[in-house]
Amino acid sequence: MTRVRVESGELAGKTRNGVTAFLGIPYAAPVIGAARFRPPAPLPRWTGTRAANEFGPSAPQPGGIRAELVLGPSTPSGPDCLVLNVWTPRLDPSAGLPVLVWQHGGGWINGSGSVPALRGDTLAREAEAVVVTVNYRLGPFGFATHPELTGEHANLGLLDQRAALDWVHRNIEGFGGDPGRLTLGGDSAGAMSAAIQSVLPGTRRPAALALHGGVPSLREPAAVADIVEQLAALIGVPVRGLAELDDEVLIAGAMDLGPLYPFGPVAAGELDGGLPDPAGLPTLLVTTADEGTFYLVDEQSPREFTKVEAERVAAGLLPGDAVRRYGIAAANLLAERACDPRWALAAAVTTALMDEPADAWAAQAGPVWRFRYVRPATLWDGWLGATHTLDVPVLFGNHRRPELARLFANDPGVDEVSARMRREYKDFLHRSALDRPVWTVVEPYVHEI
Template sequence: MRKFGFSAALLPALFAGTAFAQPATTPVVETDKGLVQGLEQDGIDAFLGIRYAAPPTGERRFMPPEPAEAWDGIADASGYGAPCMQLYTPSGPNASDLTRQFQSIFLTGTEEKIDNEDCLFLNVWTPDAGDGGKRPVMVWFHGGGYAYGSGGWPAYNGRNLAEKGDVVVVTVNHRLNAFGYMNLAERFGANFAASGNAGNLDLVRSLEWVRDNIAAFGGDPDNVTIMGESGGGSKVSHLMAMPAADGLFDKAVIQSGPGVTSGKPAEAAAYAGTVLDAAGVESVEQLRTLPADDLIAAIREATPADSGFARGPSFGPIADGSILPRDPFLPAAPEQSSDIPVLIGYNKDEMTLFVASQPWFGRLDEATLEMMSGAMGEQAVAAVAAYREMYPDYSPTHLASAAMGSRFVQGSYLLADQQSRSADAPVYVYRLTWETPVGGGILRSPHTLDIPLMFDNAKESAALVGTGEEAQRMADMMSDAWIAFAKTGTPSSPLLPEWEPYTVADRNVMELDLEPRIVDDPERAIRELGG
């Protein structure tokens, strides 16, 4: 070819060392079901879209996950697998510029275009898949509640964490919303007894895959840390109480998502019945063959528009007495996880991310704040008063947001209290107080801010954390601590003071900021409001 005055044979040489250079392939790795090969990401071996269970479709729809079938040849692991069918996304035609900015690292809108029932895939990043190493393994369960999300969001890219810590990072897709958490036992009988917890059984299956295969990727199956934020934190909490997960992990990280209680079977069955009626499903055959998009449409029809944040019905694990014997952390922490070190925490201004698109955000005056809190009840009034004392510089908007986010505070401390009362292993509590400069600083320390920092993805996540030295310093600090926790069960960093465990007698909390410090019970007033 001479159209442009040069030979096509020169193309590899011309593009070598540029953004167009062909990425190197990884070593071929043998899993228990077949061979896989991925691509390097700047020197780190990345295996994306590995199938860890059989497609949960047809006869397997709403059933517990089954092992994947073996394959011939070398499976392509160069691109992410499909996310589960997505139920909800915070974007839309009226999304703010700031919301769309965040979509660059949390691809919620994009994933509605590519979602699929066939979604049981995971991703692995490892410094060297072929060296026979025994590195700590850090398994991440995504946020998005139990309704949407995937392990393929750019903010979750494990490349930097794997390189910095010499660890193996795994992210997981699993069944969500009705596909993973619709309790069909009452309508269709005992064959569907697991349907209300199928999504969490997927997580267990992914950990079984890690146990059986991660050594081939340079990981240590005897040193596995499970981690998650928001809904992912709840998933971690529930795995700590699931007998099927016992022995599959060694440490747990719960970020802005304490899962203290679970759904109740009767309520979940009633919600399922409403969805099935909206879909016109009367038989098991119809249940198996209903198009996935039609089921999503039925969920939207059957769910009140204002559902969410503990209002109205929603999908999630249920305490069925078997798969999940009881609420994870009530009346006490799960005995099976008494030997699991726990790192748990939250961000100072969780709710700003959710309410920033509301017409009142940034415009509240004192009179309107008083009316809003009064309408929400006595506890909201007390929370506003407590936050006003804690943060005298907060505007009415930020006081309202803080009061709405008090559930993150109360749930985190309740879980930490329960675990520290009975566990043999230590509990460590953090509170992220560093404020992002994006949007003129209006979000302060919002939900999800911790993710790019502990993943050491500050540069790649400038949409959320901004640019400059501060964000990278926070990423250095937090990724150090998370890596140390995965390696030793103690979060530490040269950038942090000594981090003492949390107990009900010594409520040591690490405030993560440019000048980190250990503080004693920093939100006592809010914690005590939770009972």
């Protein structure tokens, strides 16, 4: 049993294979009743030593096949969900190690810092860094901004993340970390969160960013307020009555609003004027070669798509002239994929939803190291390709965990890719030279802007 003192009391963690883990650490008070729609509140102190050997509850969420396919399942939900996890290779306040704070993905509706893909022990040990993963409120609890529900506040999930970052700045030195060497990273919605936090007024600027599969965008306040009113009407309560409903009722109602989940960060509150320009931080910006296949996964996967079906799905997912985008993607396919409409659809989605926004962000930010992860999953005879966030469990060294191993079955080479990724990450976290991104399996591209 290993102990460390934080501002709220003493914690007892556990050391294994040279890394000490402190799990389920609360950084704010539980969100119960009306508090579910209020900013995070300070955490009361506790007496004695608090065990930190198990992950805490996840934020309430619906789950589903896409939620668990690549990153694995979250722990059961509960009101004590505003927790974080710390892995450190040196529990020494004088160690001054770099810190990686990771925001999980899940489309603003699913996920947690405890999913199997984000277990931080291997990355902490091999990158010689303190690794932190964070829970934050999701779905209607985190992003249903409306004056009759959340008052003058907006983006409660982002406020949770900021509270966690503030906690890290105040306490991480006791775990061997240097708050002045903090890299803020994340996957998918977590990457968008990290980028938003880097420019969010009132949030302490990190030293660097690591964005995997996402750059930020905001929803319009009026549109989100309208969605909240639709949700209240669907359930049959006034908007203020949503705060009195059980979690399960609210989540089920939100899922019934339509196939595209409506909640996420809003251009309101501290983001009333929209997103400020990128903060000019050193940024590792990663996308995968086949991001778009993730959006085609459903309970019937794997399955084939006809050209008509693919164009219909494209129209629902893509901005602008979806059919034209689909046609361009089809014309540019490699020969082995040219006869499969699914690959054209996936390529169009990858370009429109991931590559173009990432390149636009990179053009404003800097310096940027731009990576592309291309090694495919072997699951379903390669149906997924190198899908959205597939790089994340490989980076963290969790690709052989039982919950995720089927993605990489019969691919012994991925173990070396995993080790090389962590070596590159160590260089980035410690600000060593990044000569070339050796963890791609085709001619890589990387540029500094």
